[in-house]
Amino acid sequence: MLIAGAGPVGLTMALELARYGVPVRIIDKVPEPTHTSRAVAVWPRTLELLDRSGAAADIIAIGNKVTVANILSGGRSVASLSLDQIPSPYPFALMVPQYETEAVLRRHLTAHGVTPDLGVELLGFEQDEDGLSARLREPDGTESIKRFAFLVACDGAHSVVRHRLGLEFHxxxxxxxxxxxxxxxxxxxxxxxxxxxxxxxxxxxxxxxxxxxxxxxxxxxxxxxxxxxxxxxxxxxxxxxxxxxxxxxxxxxxxxxxxxxxxERQVENYRSGRVFLAGDAAHIHSPAGGQGMNTGMQDAINLAWKLALVSHGVASAPALLESYDLERRPVGAQVIAASGRMTRIGTLPDHTLQHVRDFIAHILMGLPPVQRAITGLMAEVSIGYPNSPLNGPSLGEVKAGARVRPVAGVAPFGSGNTPVFTACGGSGAAKLASHFPRLVVALACPSGEEALLSLVRPDGYLAAAVQDADWEALIPYLDHLGTERREPII
Known part of the structure; x- marks a missing residue:
């Protein structure tokens, strides 16, 4: 697996793949890590997902926790948004320079035996049915052609990979x-x-x-x-x-x-054959809300477990890899729209409109439901995949594609060194896991409610939910992923 770009998105991608045991090489044409702080905010959902690899605690230790967002105009308070009410183990925005976030990710990546190759430039690539050939220039100027199964472009807004693919940045x-x-x-x-x-x-x-x-x-x-x-x-x-x-x-x-x-730009498809785009290579937008880096890192986490399952031969269905674009492109569009609205609201040129804005914002942002909606969007805990092709049947309040809220004291979904689905329930969960030993692990429901069997993806989103007694209804769903399973144990 080749990753182009060793910023926070590329490092997250490499870390996820490395801890899943996928051979990976990550390159960047810059000769050494940057020391400027481009992105500064790490939001709750990103911390939840980084907790799976153990990186969240180290980033939190060096960051500054912000729990209130104040908006003022003309010396008067317009709104005060309480971030500590965000439904997450991390109810705050963590302010930390990007280079320190990158340093933590590099350290965790090194612990898995992978070191970014800096000063290495991707000159071009060609795809075929079995993989792709990448032409690389090493720091000493020598060029070589290497074979990889997939290429993930995390090489920023001026992505060389995107240009090579001829993708429009609309x-x-x-x-x-x-x-x-x-x-x-x-x-x-x-x-x-x-x-x-x-x-x-x-x-x-x-x-x-x-x-x-x-x-x-x-x-x-x-x-x-x-x-x-x-x-x-x-x-x-x-x-x-x-x-x-x-x-x-x-x-x-x-x-x-x-x-x-x-x-405000986005590619029309985050995938082209064996090449995937993530982060600024796929979408860029206003820095209002500070969500660019977070969205890109979550791109990487969404894609990594899917590539890992395919690489290990556990799953093979094209729908698994196709779901990356279908899930993440709408999220990118949503972030572009939301950050764009924030920017336009803050830069109204007409004084009369500014006064109207201040009045309306003061009223609306004082309402608890509006505050929850705004902070949930900022924190990205409200992001889900309601129209994902990976969604199975679901019962209960949480629908397939929605984030499953982490539980304090319980290991995050997707932690560990294998990309597995978690079946939470009663005896049905264990039976399902016995059918798919390489893909599913059983876990007793943290809430103690075992009548419902919830199947949670490696990235912490609900895949499906059925009555525990109806666990066999999930066999076709998992078979649809192209998985290998064994026959029921009698």
């Missing part, structure tokens, strides 16, 4: 320039457990605190011109903070700054 570039940076500061008016968005008539100002004296700050620069946007240095950024912020904040040091334009 979408638009928004007409505003932006700048961002990581700064040391004093005078931040909230605890470091609270982020803040200041809506201003000239453009929004966002603070993502990473420590009591450090924050990621993002603000708009105005309408785009033909020239590339130029990042504000600390002195100019200070003036922007004074003009759009609450006052009293002093920037005391700069870690890095950059400027950018927001693109």
């Amino acid at each position: 979408g638009d570039t928004l007409g505003l320039d932006w700048t961002q940076g990581d700064f040391h500061l004093s005078g931040y008016p909230f605890p470091s457990s609270q982020m803040a968005i200041f809506w201003h008539e000239d453009g929004p100002l966002l603070f993502f605190p990473m420590a009591p004296d450090r924050a990621r700050i993002i603000t708009s620069l105005g309408v785009s011109t033909g020239a590339e946007p130029v990042a504000l240095e600390q002195k100019a950024f200070q003036k922007m903070v004074e003009a759009r912020g609450p006052g009293g904040i002093t920037l005391t040091g700069t870690e890095w700054v950059s400027a950018f334009r927001i693109n």
Whole structure:
């Protein structure tokens, strides 16, 4: 298995495959790890999924937990969203520089015997029925052709793989320039457990605190011109903070700054034969909400267990690999739409519309159901696959394709070194596992309710649910995956 790109998405992909025992090589043309903090927020659903490999605890140990998101306009509070009510073992947004997240993932990957090959460039590839041939350039300039079963493109917004495939990156570039940076500061008016968005008539100002004296700050620069946007240095950024912020904040040091334009783009298919696209190679969008990295890492986790089952010969049905695009592309579109709405709401140019926005947002965001909907979307715990071809029959409140909430004190679904479905129930769960010993493990229901048999995917989403006594109804479902099973034990 070849992975192009050793950022957080590629590292997540490699870690998942490596712990499942799939031989993997991960490459990146950059000669050494980057030390800039592009993404900063790790959301609850991502932490839940990283808990399966053991990486979540290490990332949490170095991050800053944010439990409140404040929105202010004209010095007045518009809304205060409580993240600690998110239904997750991790009810917070974890603020941690991307390079530190990557360092944790590399460390866990190394523990599985895999080290990213940096300075290695993918020059091209050709597919056939049995695999693909990749032409690689090593750091010393030598070129070689290597064979792989599959290629996963995690090589970013300017993906070489996507260009080689000739896939269109459909979408638009928004007409505003932006700048961002990581700064040391004093005078931040909230605890470091609270982020803040200041809506201003000239453009929004966002603070993502990473420590009591450090924050990621993002603000708009105005309408785009033909020239590339130029990042504000600390002195100019200070003036922007004074003009759009609450006052009293002093920037005391700069870690890095950059400027950018927001693109909202997505490929028409996340798969082309034996090549899959994940993360920014497949979708890019506004940084509002900080969900780009999270969405990409969840792409990788969705795909990895499917590739592992196919690689190990446990499953062979084309529908299993085809489900990656069918499940993840709608999620990418949803994130693009949601982050785009947040950006447009925060950058309304008309003053009258700004006042209307503030009034309506204050009313709506004060309603508990609206707060739950917004925080659930931000945390990505509300994301599911209701129209997945992998969904089987389901009973009860949780429908097939929905996230199964992790239970405190119980190992996460999909933890361990094999990509297996978990059958939670009574005697029916054990009988189902005996039919599919390489694919299903039995687990007593954490709730103690054994009348219902729930079949949970390796990535923690419900595959199917039937009455425990009707466990045989799931045999055709698992057979549909092209699995090998043995005959019933008499």
